[in-house]
Amino acid sequence: xxxxxxxxxxxxxxxxxxxxxxxxxxxxxxxxxxxxxxxxxxxxxxxxxxxxxxxxxxxxxxxxxxxxxxxxxxxxxxxxxxxxxxxxxxxxxxxxxxxxxxxxxxxxxxxxxxxxxxxxxxxxxxxxxxxxxxxxxxxxxxxxxxxxxxxxxxxxxxxxxxxxxxxxxxxxxxxxxxxxxxxxxxxxxxxxxxxxxxxxxxxxxxxxxxxxxxxxxxxxxxxxxxxxxxxxxxxxxxxxxxxxxxxxxxxxxxxxxxxxxxxxxxxxxxxxxxxxxxxxxxxxxxxxxxxxxxxxxxxxxx
Ligand SMILES: Nc1ncnc2c1ncn2[C@@H]1O[C@H](COP(=O)(O)OP(=O)(O)OP(=O)(O)O)[C@@H](O)[C@H]1O
Ligand SMILES: O=P(O)(O)OC[C@H]1O[C@H](OP(=O)(O)OP(=O)(O)O)[C@H](O)[C@@H]1O
Numbered sequence: 001x002x003x004x005x006x007x008x009x010x011x012x013x014x015x016x017x018x019x020x021x022x023x024x025x026x027x028x029x030x031x032x033x034x035x036x037x038x039x040x041x042x043x044x045x046x047x048x049x050x051x052x053x054x055x056x057x058x059x060x061x062x063x064x065x066x067x068x069x070x071x072x073x074x075x076x077x078x079x080x081x082x083x084x085x086x087x088x089x090x091x092x093x094x095x096x097x098x099x100x101x102x103x104x105x106x107x108x109x110x111x112x113x114x115x116x117x118x119x120x121x122x123x124x125x126x127x128x129x130x131x132x133x134x135x136x137x138x139x140x141x142x143x144x145x146x147x148x149x150x151x152x153x154x155x156x157x158x159x160x161x162x163x164x165x166x167x168x169x170x171x172x173x174x175x176x177x178x179x180x181x182x183x184x185x186x187x188x189x190x191x192x193x194x195x196x197x198x199x200x201x202x203x204x205x206x207x208x209x210x211x212x213x214x215x216x217x218x219x220x221x222x223x224x225x226x227x228x229x230x231x232x233x234x235x236x237x238x239x240x241x242x243x244x245x246x247x248x249x250x251x252x253x254x255x256x257x258x259x260x261x262x263x264x265x266x267x268x269x270x271x272x273x274x275x276x277x278x279x280x281x282x283x284x285x286x287x288x289x290x291x292x293x294x295x296x297x298x299x300x301x302x
Contacts, residue, residue: 005045009052010210012217013064013073016042016055020197023097024074028053030224030299031217050213061200065089068204072214078102078174078195082129089200092218096225098197100176102127104134105186107163112170115190120148121169124162127192128154131172134192160184219301227297231277234269235284235292236260242268248283252302271302 014028015021028035034047042055054070059082061075066088073089076098080086104123106112112121118135119142125131135150144150155162160180162168172192175181181188199221201214230252237245242257249255251270258267268289272280277294284292 006043006052009045009050010072010213010217011054011070011206012046012051013054013056013061013070013075015058015061015074018058020058020074020076020098023095023197027074027095027221027224030227031220033217033220049217051217059083062089065200065202066204068202068206071202071205071207071210072217073200074197075200076195077198078127078130078193080198080200081193082127084129088203090203091198092201093199093222093225095197095199095221096228098195100174100196101188101194102130102172102192103175103181103188104131104170104172104190104192105160105175105181105188106170108185108187113189116142118170118189119150120144122151122153122167123170123172124153124155124159124168125172126154126156126159127172128152130192134172160186223299223301226302227300229274230271230297230300230302231274232269232295232297233272233277233280233284233292234267234295235289236265236267237284237287237289239264239266241287241289242266244287245284245289248280248287271297 014024033049033051035044035053037044044053046053056064058075059079061073062080062083062085064070065073066083066085074095077091080089104115104118106118112118115138119138123131123135132152135152139149153168159171159173161184162171163186164184171186175188199218233249245268246255249268249270249272255268255270260267281292
């Protein structure tokens with residue numbers, strides 16, 4: 001691609017592979033950011049906005065955004081900390097996917113039961129910065145100095161094999177379902193951090209006049225994320241129990257209440273968190289609400 005084609009375009013970094021890739025593409029589609037990615041090309045022009053997408057490994061995105069080479073990015077909170085970019089990027093929006101924990105793990109049937117048992121021993125991880133800071137604090141607390149300090153060794157993947165291979169006494173790795181950890185005969189003994197995918201913008205933007213475009217992309221993405229998180233709950237209820245109904249479904253600002261063509265009855269609709277939906281329906285049944293319906297949202301602005 002001719003690099004001049006990028007002139008005047010906001011650069012937006014997207015994970016090129018791995019756990020976040022598919023979800024990020026769905027997010028772009030939901031935000032109506034249209035593009036055709038030519039085979040094997042990591043840069044492509046957005047057709048309906050002055051934006052170019054740059055496909056990069058998720059772990060490299062924080063540095064590109066933090067150093068101002070790229071204006072916006074989708075990546076994991078964990079890799080922002082690992083790249084020490086937390087002061088150079090702003091996390092504009094949590095995206096509700098890529099959720100997992102960075103945990104200290106040790107052999108399930110071994111003698112190591114706490115992180116204190118691991119202090120001074122060997123740790124293998126792909127997160128050498130974050131794990132290094134974590135164990136530095138532990139070493140300081142336990143007054144371990146010089147050769148007594150915990151040894152951190154970097155590996156690029158398959159971290160979970162390190163204990164079985166005799167490379168490590170414990171590891172620091174991401175855990176989502178826990179399947180990888182259990183299959184490797186490990187158990188979690190501490191959580192270093194919780195992470196999820198985030199939209200980030202640079203604290204050193206290449207051009208201040210991109211601000212309206214950045215705000216538009218952020219607002220569209222926030223709409224897609226909210227639409228994933230919320231459903232609309234609608235029901236009919238007798239006016240006598242309306243105060244109770246409003247307590248159950250307060251909405252984001254307030255529920256919409258409209259009179260029904262039947263004396264004493266109103267129709268109520270409100271956004272509710274998808275994860276609370278079943279409990280809310282149970283509570284509405286208890287106050288004799290009727291015709292309770294749940295609608296998924298395709299998209300929204302909140
Ligand atoms: N098991 C998981 N569940 C949820 N999110 C995860 C999981 N593993 C990683 N992530 C998130 O996805 C980010 C990218 O991880 P991933 O290992 O998929 O990327 P990659 O190294 O670019 O890809 P690959 O492992 O295919 O080379 C992580 O930094 C983390 O934020
Ligand atoms: O708790 P779980 O649901 O099993 O997920 C955790 C696994 O996912 C990640 O690895 P990934 O599969 O991305 O491959 P990698 O080892 O090459 O990084 C992470 O490093 C763990 O190994």
